[in-house]
Amino acid sequence: MSESILPVAVWLENQPNIGFEGGVPEWAHQLENAHKANQVCVMAHEHTAYAKAGLAGHVLTGVLWPDEDVLGQLEHGISEAMSLEAKKFILILPVRASSALWVQFLLCELPNVGAQLDELITLMQLDRDWGDLSQGLVVDQLLLADRVLSFNGDDVMAQFAEQMRALNPLAMWVHNGFISDDDVSIPIMAYSVDAPLWREPLKKDDLLAWGAHKVVYFSFSQPMNGEKIKEMLGRWRIQHGASMTRLLAVVNLQGEVSPLCMQALQYLWSDMFIDVWPEGRTPETHMWILGQGLPWDELEVELQQCIA
Known part of the structure; x- marks a missing residue:
């Protein structure tokens, strides 16, 4: 991926009512710190746990599909990320957003603004009900995931891992937080040519x-x-x-x-x-x-x- 092209990652909550009532998870702290340091530029929809917690980043308002208003906010955020020379732009969306719609839209439209889709991360809160991964909304989002980021619920990690690997063996898995703070900003290039x-x-x-x-x-x-x-x-x-x-x-x-x-x-x-x-x-x-x-x-x- 050319250094002049801004990588864009979509982080998609994969359950309703994800929340940080028990404390902000490590990955969210890492993301906020990376935003404050201008390593990444975070834009979280107002209905996401990240935005509701008041963590650093831009707040995306409006509908959950790329209409004219949402597209304008997205382009403004990408432009600001480029001006700050951020390594990555991260868009966080709630569970009701369609992963297939956003991935296809961004693959087509991002090159027009000097950016490129980098990866799709799906967020899972393991101490909330996630049920059978082969059923419901969770299927489509996990199938497309390049990385799965889970948090909390350490006692059910083995059960979750078994189901997740059966559903999408190609996805990389991160639990609670990234090994290095730099991992938040490193491009994954899941949609690059090679x-x-x-x-x-x-x-x-x-x-x-x-x-x-x-x-x-x-x-x-x-x-x-x-x-x-x-x-x-x-x-x-x-x-x-x-x-x-x-x-x-x-x-x-x-x-x-x-x-x-x-x-x-x-x-x-x-x-x-x-x-x-x-x-x-x-x-x-x-x-x-x-x-x-x-x-x-x-x-x-x-x-x-x-x-x-």
């Missing part, structure tokens, strides 16, 4: 756990035929776009020295060749698909048919 290259592949044993709300991982050592895989991905977008919550792929194409990196968020797809394979990395095709109700066996067969 994001699939730094994603950790799942173990082969995880293939046995295919099913709804699972990440399925494919890998091929042989180069792929460019025309065939282009046609296949076009079909997938039309046939399975609604069911593919997230797709990340790095493709080794026959005759190409650069890897093709691909990302998809439902019907929003993008692909681009990046400069080179990382040093010491063998050119291989890796693909992660996060979705529900997909014909995994058929997808694997179609991928195999694209081998050059």
